[in-house]
Amino acid sequence: MRVAHLSLDEKFIDCAIDQFKELEGVDSTFCALSNGDIFKYIKSDNVLMFHSSDEMVDYINSHGFDYVVIHSLCISPRYLLKLSLPILWNSWGYDIYSDRSDPFQKILNLSLYKPMTRRIAKVGPQTLKDRAILVLRKFGILSKKQKRYYQLIKKIRHISVVLPSEFTEIKKRFPHFELYPFRYIERNTENEDTVLLPNKDERYSRRILLGNSNDPTNNHLDILHKLNSIGKEYEVFIPFSYPNTDPKYIQSVIDRSKEFKNLKITFIKDFMPFEEYSKILKSCQSAIFGHFRQQAVGNISYMMKTGRNVFFYEGSTLYSFYKNNGYKVFSLDSELDSEHIETPLSMDDRKSNHDKNAAKHDYQAYIQKLQAFFDSLR
Template sequence: MRILHCIVDDKFIDEEINIFEDTKGKHYMEYIFIAENNNNHFTYIKNKELIRVIPMGESVEYINKGDFDLVILHSLNSIPIGYISKIKNNVKILWKAWGFDLYRYPNEIRPFIKLKRLKPLTKKYWNKNYKKQRIINLKVFIYDLIYNKRIKQSIERIDYFSGCLPIEYKLIKDSVPYFKAKHLPFAYFDRKDPFTDENIDHYPQLDSYILVGNAAGVPNNHLDILAKLKCNTTAERKILLPLNYGGDGKYIDYVINDAKSYWGDNNIVALRDFMPKTEYFKLLEKCGYAIFGHEQQAALGNIYKMLWQGSKVFLSETSVNFKYFKSIGMIVFSIQSDLTLKSINRSLSMEEKKNNREVILKHSSVKDALNEICNIYTTVEKDKV
């Protein structure tokens, strides 16, 4: 079977290429980056020798002449939306949906899955400082209304869907009437992740730092989380703010200054430069507590890391993340109801830590993730007959 991956320049892609290369067996794999020009400069991707840069105007012809059995779209940003419906009907298409795809696409005003992503303080900041973006969002919304048929045809053309959480399949199916794809889940993962039976009894020695968010994007709702924390922690508490991925400088400065106004310069660890994953994950072991303020699915790598190492994790009780983790038996806590001075100073019991590890091994182990990749091959081969 010939499989084509349409990729984007992101930190997840290198390891996914390695995994597909190692599991491909008899299957042929190819990886393309569709570009507006022939620029092959990548910010995050290191496996450049395996990637072919295809000019945007030539991409549909390249796909259709390649005799591919399956095209995997690593987010809708990997290909112009109108091109999907132009792919030959005998080619199966698997859409690996990222958070942007579901919660901000085709436009911010009316995405596929509509959520109230911003909390009050963050919303107030956004309305004041992103007025130009609001105008852009309105223009994109109007544009998408005009070209809605093109979007509809492309989504209808997709054969298989994988979100980042299983519940996202039902969310998009309930929200988008022309969505017809079958559920064929697979997860992005790192084979060096510790989520194995062999590592189940080893727990790192955690410190009392509090992790707030996973990136610099506004949907982290940093301002609302920090306001809640100010009422429920002492000014001596150490706060870790990963602000080295996404976002913009003005917002990053505002968040850092807001945090330092209460906890002071010495108690705020603000990350602004991108770090290797191993180095970053080692730093997370200082954090016995973590708070993620997203409403959409987000920060899963960070959340799984924190749960596995035994940290106490707080999520918005109205969020996609919270609902999913609660549904599978994970012990996580509500920002709205559980984030109190007492709770943020009481770590998980060993029984609670073990429960969370067992749930991860049941639902998200490295072995399970590898099996999902292999299931893609067998499912598509069966459907192609």
């Protein structure tokens, strides 16, 4: 079976390449769109580089592939609709969720933003055209962009998701979908005997990781305001190198962050190897994830595995997932205080979170499941 992969130059693609190398009877060719002459994030060899969506789609259509895996809806549906072979969709989160106020609606709709972020990111209809689209949608009249999106959705049969609840909700709206068991997980190489050891340096108790990117769905300023109001000094690390889709929002967060006098804030603006990044993660006692949709699961899993205190909004799909599965997690709404931030988890809770996370990320069992899926396609 010959499988093409369609993606952008993204940091998760190397993980997928390693996985597909392990599958028997599946010959994969990875194709990625790039803005430059070299890839910034993809490090693997033998990835075909393209500089236009049309060029990449034409190549995939004309080289005898049996299936195409799309790593998110990373190019316009206008081009994806031109694909002439069955599509397997690896959803990422941003491509299945939209805010309820957005003129363009995706397959799952939530209220994604807290008040400060909603104002600064200028979420929702911004023009008369946007407002007209919202009004017409109430009467069942859809924009061309929306029609094209739904046309693509109907064309795709298989979708992968991160949380089981996502597929349940998707299936309610689009019953034709079937679950495709792909996830971006890597073979664990870390010494499991050391990751559970608590930090002995008391300085770590006031170090906090906030979010996973510069995307507004992190609700950065709302959380910084809440942290600052505790009245104690905290050191906050904010990953801010990715994905750079809203420069005005990024600059607004940096500028407004200076207002929070109790917080020493470090924006991690440069992409760094995971070995270096993980040192920052390990130096933090707590991690706060302000997303209402599924996002940042790699960072969350790492902080769970290493016994950190992890906070979510109670309305988040992530909070529901981890609470329902017995993890020890905390509420951003009612438990973000000095006691819950600075007090380490008990060893029992650390071990429980670690073991649940390890079971969920059993790499070999996962590869066997993925192999069985592709065997079933023959």
